[in-house]
Amino acid sequence: MEITIKLLAVAILIVLTAFFVASEFAIVKVRKTRMEARAAEGDKKAEKSLKLLNNLDYYLSACQLGITITALGLGWLGEPTLEVLLHPVFDELALPPTVTGTISFAIAFFTITFLHVVLGELAPKTIAIQKAEAITLLLCRPLILYSKLMYPLIWLLNGAANIFVRMFGFQTARESDEVHSEDELRHILTQSYKQGEINRSEYQYVDRIFEFDNRTAKEIMIPRTEMAVLDIQDSVTSSIRSMKSKRYTRYPVIEGDKDKVMGLIHMKELVFMDDQDSLRPYIRPIMKVFENVPIHDLLVKMKKEHSHMAVLLDEYGGTSGIVTVEDILEEIVGEIRDEFDHEEEREIRRLKNGHFLLEGKTSIQDINEYFRVDLNHDDIDTISGWIYTQDYDASEGTIIQGGRLEFKIVDMEKGQIKKVEVWEKSP
Structure with a gap:
């Protein structure tokens, strides 16, 4: 009868070990945001679980204390109990008492250790990691009850550990915030x-x-050479013809030169221009910013000033290009194509032969991300600029190597690289 009670106590200690191990790994692994969402929906168990997660340092200490107590209990009770059971078996073999004691101790030690490690620790740990949310919800109430009963001892041991930790310049678990880079x-x-x-x-x-946040306006701008503009000196008829052919919504208005941007005019103003001989009455102010402004800051500024277009200025005060709200939003949601964009060519297109065709203005950063390469672009932004840094005499037909890729100029116009073919080098 006594042996039966002791064996039952050993089983209970293993179950308690499993309880504390599962609780410890579950409350560390579970996502706090998930519990907050469930608590907001009225889940009472989730509210209890949040109590654990909001005081993680204390409840982890409670789990550690529980694991230590059960381990000591198994060592104190389990091995002697199994030894008593094994002695009669070896006595039947008529072995010397010393040999019988050694073998029975070894078998009892291995058996208790095996049960403790496998059933009490490894199995509960694996289950808790995979089912962290369910285990936390299931065990939160008994863990809180146990922590209340053992509060004086947990407070003493945890306080002593925190003092020791601070002596070496570290923060306690409560003081350190969990953040991710x-x-x-x-x-x-x-x-x-x-x-x-x-x-x-x-x-x-x-x-x-x-x-x-890592990109600047210069990297996504429509460059000066490709800006569609209206000249204040042109006739209204000529300006309307130009607007109809290019089909943009807004146009910068210049005074003889792209460095002298007066403002912008909206396409819808066309309906008011029938009897006008000048664009001047319909010109609206246009924002001007330095070309290296982060696009996040530029978007905030454009929203604040209700502006859909900004002129970018270089370090000498000249016009570098323009950026629209659409250009900025495309950095987040990808390319936005309207009913007229079918006429525009994509910056990176796959060809039938497995090669790719790039627009000369394609950014180096986009190429690095698309092809998983690392082209150095500290001082330039586009593939055409990068090619010129590799060969300043580059002309149509020139082939440049960059990592595992080869770039060939297939179209140039007045010294400007328009199209580049790219493919992987043969092994």
């Missing part, structure tokens, strides 16, 4: 995408957000 968040995002928790569009949107 950008690289860690990207890794979490990638793993969530691979596991099917988020779809490809969601993954791409969030990934572009990280790149958003």
Whole structure:
């Protein structure tokens, strides 16, 4: 009868070990935001779970104390109990008492250790990691009850540990905030995408957000050479003809030169121009900013001033290019194509032979991301600029190597690289 009670006590200690191990790993692994969402929906168990997560240092100490107590209990009770059971078996073999004691102790020690490690620790840990939310909700109430009963001892041991930790200049678990770096968040995002928790569009949107703050207006601008403008000196008829042919919504208005931008005019103003001999009455103010302004700051400024277009100025005060709200939003949501954009060519197009055709204005950053290469672009922004840094005499037909890629100029116009063909080098 006594042996039966002791064996039952050993089983209970293993179950308690499993309880504390599962609780410890579950409350560390579970997502706090998920519990907050469930609590907001009225889930009482989630509210209890938040109590654990908001005081993680204390409850982890409670789990550690529980694991230590049960381990000591198993060592004190389990091995002697099994030894008593094994002695009669070895006595039947007529072995010397010393040999019998040694073998029975070894078998009892291995058996208790095996049960403690496998059933009490490894199995509960694996289950808790995979089912962290369910385990936390299931065990939160008994863990809170146990912590209240053992509060004096937990407070004493945890306080002593915190004093020791501070002596070496470290923060306690309560004092340190759990934060993630950008690289860690990207890794979490990638793993969530691979596991099917988020779809490809969601993954791409969030990934572009990280790149958003790293880019400047100069990198996404419509360059000066490609700006569609109206000249205040041209006739209204000529200006309307130009607006109809190019089909943009807004046009910068210049005074003889693109360095002298007076403002902008909206396409809808066409309906008011029938009896006018000048664009001047319809010109609206246009924002002017330095070309290296971060696009995040530029978007905030454009929203504040209700502006849809900004002129970018270089370090000498000349016009470098223009940026629209659409250009900025495309950095987050990808390319936005309207009913007229079918006439525009994509910056990176796949050819039938497996090669790719690039627009000369394609940014180096986009190429690096698309082809998974690392072209150095500290001082330039576009592939045409990069090619000239590699060969300042580059002409149509010139081939430049960059990492595992080869770039060939296929179209030039007045010294400006318009099209570039790219392919992977043969092994």
